[in-house]
Amino acid sequence: EPEVTQTPSHQVTQMGQEVILRCVPISNHLYFYWYRQILGQKVEFLVSFYNNEISEKSEIFDDQFSVERPDGSNFTLKIRSTKLEDSAMYFCASRDQTGSSEAFFGQGTRLTVV
């Protein structure tokens, strides 16, 4: 069964450093998402990406965040200057071109900012 894969599974970074989280969505999917879950809290939407541009973003997704689909297979989330409060589980998701279809989630990347 096709799956969304995320790397790394766990990343520790120093405050102020740039970090890139990587995702490989399911190959024929066209909609891509990043979600975040701070420890003990609910999963929150960050950004959606379609047709090589951001289609929607939340208030959390400020200028420190950016997304890119550099090569037609990877989908990345970059945090330019990490803060302690960026420590969270980050989930990538994808869905096919039918907007109402099921979203498939990756296993997540646990980011720890120290």
Add this chain to the structure above:
Amino acid sequence: GIQVEQSPPDLILQEGANSTLRCNFSDSVNNLQWFHQNPWGQLINLFYIPSGTKQNGRLSATTVATERYSLLYISSSQTTDSGVYFCAAGDYKLSFGAGTTVTVRA
């Protein structure tokens, strides 16, 4: 955006018991999914169920879209069913509920 409320927030069960988790959502949606978050934090997809009823082993789910709620049934619970269950609803993006933490005691 869509508001998603889950109840109860916590559920303690004896092994072998049955239970029902509820998810209410504030507006019509095209997508509703149930997830189980495992101890490693991974979201395990249980059901994609924007309407109707589905069953998978000891788990089943029903969504009544016209009344904006979904139910997840766990039958003959086992200790491995412990964890947090999330409901998520929406169209092009998902809004998650706060989850129900299920503890199954042997």
